[in-house]
Amino acid sequence: MTTATATVNVLSAEDVLKNWQGHRGLTRRTIEAFPEDKLFSFSLGGMRPFGEMAMEFIHMAVPIVDGVATGKWVEYAGNKPTTKSEILALWDQQTKELNEKFPAIPPHRFAEVDMAFGRWEMSGMGTIQYAIDNEIHHRGQGYVYLRALGIEPPHFWER
């Protein structure tokens, strides 16, 4: 890579948060698109229902931002929703928390390598990127569930 291009900075922290919240808005609409009972029961190929995948995103988002910000990796210990409206309320609470907490990440922590939750050794940005990519990956699976249920998923390109 030419030195000039290799080192050009292409994303700011603000861009990353905006991109993530755009994806999170799409994931919210994906949760909403599921009929209540199917959210917690329907699956294909022996995989988890989409409600469980959504809870995985919730287990990752704020705890990861807290960990990157502070170096303290604390597992999610909030409530475990059993209805769609409870998941959505938790989602909205995390949206607000992310908007508050992400900007408070000390700049040097994005590049600093840490052991997330005592298990995953990555830079702060690497761990945040993993959470975003994991959400996109499993949300894509939720789209297959919706299609198989005869439901049109939200447009992927709308954020």
Place this chain on the structure above:
Amino acid sequence: MTTATATVNVLSAEDVLKNWQGHRGLTRRTIEAFPEDKLFSFSLGGMRPFGEMAMEFIHMAVPIVDGVATGKWVEYAGNKPTTKSEILALWDQQTKELNEKFPAIPPHRFAEVDMAFGRWEMSGMGTIQYAIDNEIHHRGQGYVYLRALGIEPPHFWER
């Protein structure tokens, strides 16, 4: 967002290429995991077979990097593989081309807004990010196809 954090640069062009090629390696292993006939025929919920999704990635990757680099948006005009080995050969050719072409993107083009393929108005980085996110999204769908076929997909976290 505090000014210090908002503007901190968290990803270089080199990071983005490395992340993308990591994802592309995983997508390659996903293509490989499909039995030849299922790659072009199997689907769920009326969606496209994974071979068609893989071709969509090929239509996007190098043409997008060419477009961001040069401002000329030229649709993919290469061959249309009909076998798994042909797709994989094309994949490997693009891997090499991306490693050559990405570093030649003029630094200012990542932030510059352009109309990709005459249709999508985004910054160069936004268009590249869209290609990566789209690949993660549809590859996740390929995982459901594999699971439904009784095949264990490659580990998501291995890049």
